[in-house]
Amino acid sequence: MALISLGMYLAKSMWAVSYAIASFVTMVLTWVAISGAATRYRKVNWILCALSIQLSELPVSIMCMDACFYTWLNVTGTFQESLLVRFFYYTNLITAIGLLYLFKRAFEVQELGQKFLDQLFKGSKDWIELPGLTSLRFWQQLLNPFQWPRDCTIYENIPYWTQEEQLNAQTSDGWKSVLDMALDIYQPCSVQAGDDRPVLFYMHGGGWTMGSKKLVGPLLQEMISYDWIVVSVDYRLGAKAGYPTQLIDCKRALRWVKDEIRIFGGNPENIVVAGDAAGGHMACLLASTTNLPEYQPGFEDVDTTVHGVLGLSPVVNLVDLENYSNHDCRTRFIKDVARREGSAESAENLKFLTEHSPRFRLKEPSIPHMMIHGDIDTLVPVQHTRDFVNHFRNTCTSTPIAYLEVPGGHHCFHLISSPRSWYIAIAAAQWLNYHFDGINNIDSKPDKRRQEIHEIVEWGWD
Structure with a gap:
């Protein structure tokens, strides 16, 4: 006892x-x-x-x-x-x-999102009201942390390498590295091959050294509900050569998408690149390094044009001369990500950081951008995105850019299903639909396009 x-x-x-x-x-x-x-x-x-x-x-x-x-x-x-x-x-x-x-x-983000949508659809009949506490959607979706894409078919782990690229990656970094060169496709159930729907090409974050294409947040689910084709991309995280291997891999994936996406109902002439943190960095660079041979080894002649950019907590300034970061981001990127020799303060490495900072690559003409950043992000300074947006508006005067600075938003808050992330996802989805939905190949009818679709093959093999 x-x-x-x-x-x-x-x-x-x-x-x-x-x-x-x-x-x-x-x-x-x-x-x-x-x-x-x-x-x-x-x-x-x-x-x-x-x-x-x-x-x-x-x-x-x-x-x-x-x-x-x-x-x-x-x-x-x-x-x-x-x-x-x-x-x-x-x-x-x-x-x-x-x-x-x-x-x-x-919940205050509802007001921010509503003001953004009111401005976006000013004078239009497409006005939308964000769900509130009296909305069934708020309680069913906005307060449910367990969300997964529905009403779609998922095609997983599709490789985007060619035979030569596969052999080179396996030789230098091992078979695990080859497996990282893959993508997932989310095809809405209502979409058929040849439908020419807009494509959201999404790259995950993780500081260029970790993360997964399986990390899909509310935004991707929202776009699937609007019958967008969503492509979620993995890239090599531990390549011995270091960065820009990640950027080049994403261009390889884009090459594959342009060649094959019609099979899944997507339009290769209507691709918006998006990503969070490091993925947002590469989304901006995909737009500003279009068709540059140095970032397309072995496929220099492939058209890698994209049509819009959506950055979520994006890294846009690797130089950070103002030292907005609380940690030495320059040294970390040079040593751990790019794996380059010498000090991060050396002229050669500062030039490298500048060349790979979207903030310093802006020029006219450009394509529509939307940037989203939390105002208390402790990993990627929100001030960098503010500077990027201001510079974009001064430089690319004929191109629209939208900016949502999210009160109370931490780094990559949008990956968790919450009221804040869903309000932002709805606002971003409406911006994407406003600028890119409805762009189709008007020269051929849908039935004819479907007949022209080829079957997917072992892509890139002789």
């Missing part, structure tokens, strides 16, 4: 300590989520961002989890017996106030 009592005491003590730790950590992360606090260490910022973004985007879910934990402590009698639990109960009340504030900030 004594052993049973001891066991029950130890179990309650374990729950009490767990509750205390959870309460303290949640309180700290809530403060980080509200303030956007950052350190001088990139890895620490990355960890804080990855954790605090859960509270920033899912405050209601966090409060529900805490309520369940608290109820369990009451059921087991731990709450009444532990001073530790009672002390941290009041800590959690303070945290709950912070979580409610986070929810309020997320």
Whole structure:
């Protein structure tokens, strides 16, 4: 009997300590989520961002989890017996106030998105109202963190290399590297081959060294619902040659899409490139390095023209002479990503960083851009995107650019299904539809185009 009592005491003590730790950590992360606090260490910022973004985007879910934990402590009698639990109960009340504030900030994005759409559709009959608290969609979709593309067929892991590229990649970096050279296609169920629907060509983020094409957020789901063809691209993350291998791989994937996308109902003459963070960086560069032979080795004559750019928390300035970053981004990119010799401050490496910074490649003529960035991003400075947008408007005066600076948005907040990310996804989708939907090959009828579609083959092999 004594052993049973001891066991029950130890179990309650374990729950009490767990509750205390959870309460303290949640309180700290809530403060980080509200303030956007950052350190001088990139890895620490990355960890804080990855954790605090859960509270920033899912405050209601966090409060529900805490309520369940608290109820369990009451059921087991731990709450009444532990001073530790009672002390941290009041800590959690303070945290709950912070979580409610986070929810309020997320809901404020509705007003931002609505103003953007009102301006976009000014004088048009295509006006749209964003869902609010009284909308069924808000509760079914905007507060459901578990979202996956529906009403579409997914074609996974399609390789985009040629035989020579496959052999070179395998020789230099191993078979795992070859497997990274693949893409997924999301074809809406209502779309057939030859329909010539717009294509969203999406590149994931992850600092050029990690990430996956499987990380699809609300934006991609929203575009599928509008019968866009979505292509999600992987690229080599650990190539010994370093960057710009990632950029060249994305151009290889674009080459494949232009050649084969009609099979899936996409229009190769209507491709919008998009991406988050490092993927946003490469989306901007795909637009500004069109058909440049140095970034198209072995396929120099292939047309890599794209028609629009959507950047989400994009990296647009690798030089960062103003030192907006809290960490030394120049050195990290030169040493860990590009794997170049010498100091990041050397003239040669500064020239390399400048050449691969979308901010310094802008020129007229250009193509429509839309940039989205959270105002408390601790990994990619929002000021860089502000400067990019201002420079674009001064340089590319005949080309439209839209900018949404998202209040309370952390780095890559849009990857989590939340009110904030869905409002931004809806606004971005409407911008994409406004500029790119309805562009078809008017010289041939859909039935005729479908008859001309060839079957997909082992692409690039002799």
